[in-house]
Amino acid sequence: MKKNIKVIPLMLALVIMLLLPGCSVRKPISAANFKKEAEKEGFTVSEKTSSDVGAESYLIASKKGSDTKIVYLSFGSASSAHDGYTAAIGDLIPSGGKNVVDSDTYNKYTVSKGELYYAITRMDDTVIYCSAVTSQKDEADNFMKAVNY
Numbered sequence: 001m002k003k004n005i006k007v008i009p010l011m012l013a014l015v016i017m018l019l020l021p022g023c024s025v026r027k028p029i030s031a032a033n034f035k036k037e038a039e040k041e042g043f044t045v046s047e048k049t050s051s052d053v054g055a056e057s058y059l060i061a062s063k064k065g066s067d068t069k070i071v072y073l074s075f076g077s078a079s080s081a082h083d084g085y086t087a088a089i090g091d092l093i094p095s096g097g098k099n100v101v102d103s104d105t106y107n108k109y110t111v112s113k114g115e116l117y118y119a120i121t122r123m124d125d126t127v128i129y130c131s132a133v134t135s136q137k138d139e140a141d142n143f144m145k146a147v148n149y
Contacts, residue, residue, distance in 0.1 A: 034059060044063065058072070071130075072127075075125045078125050108120070
C-alpha cells in the first residue's frame with residue numbers, strides 16, 4: 001500500500017511533463033502572415049491607409065459570396081491595442097455578449113446581435129475583428145482558430 005502512495009506522485013509528475021511540451025505560447029500574427037492566411041482561406045485582403053483608432057497597420061479581408069469580414073489592426077503598443085479593443089467592443093457590450101478571455105496580453109469578446117455575429121480578439125499589440133451573419137459564424141471562428149486567435 002505504501003509503495004502505491006509513492007508511485008502515484010511520480011506518475012502524476014510524468015503525465016504533467018509529457019503534457020507541457022504540447023502547450024504553446026500564443027504569439028500575435030504579423031500583417032504579412034494575416035494576409036497569407038486569409039488568402040489561403042479564400043479571402044481577398046485590402047490594405048487601408050488610416051484607421052479611426054490609430055492602428056499602424058489596417059487590413060480588411062472579405063470573401064466573394066460571403067458576408068464575413070475580418071479586420072486586422074496592428075498598434076504600436078499593447079496599451080494602444082487594448083484601447084482599440086475596448087473601442088471595438090464598446091458598442092456591442094449592451095447586446096449581452098461575453099468575455100471569453102480577459103487577461104493582460106489576450107482578450108476575446110463574442111456576441112450575436114440579431115442576425116449578426118461578432119468576435120473581437122486582442123493579442124498583445126494586435127486586434128482582429130470579425131463580423132458575419134450568424135449562419136456564417138463558423139467561417140469567422142475557423143479563421144480565428146487558423147491564426148491561433
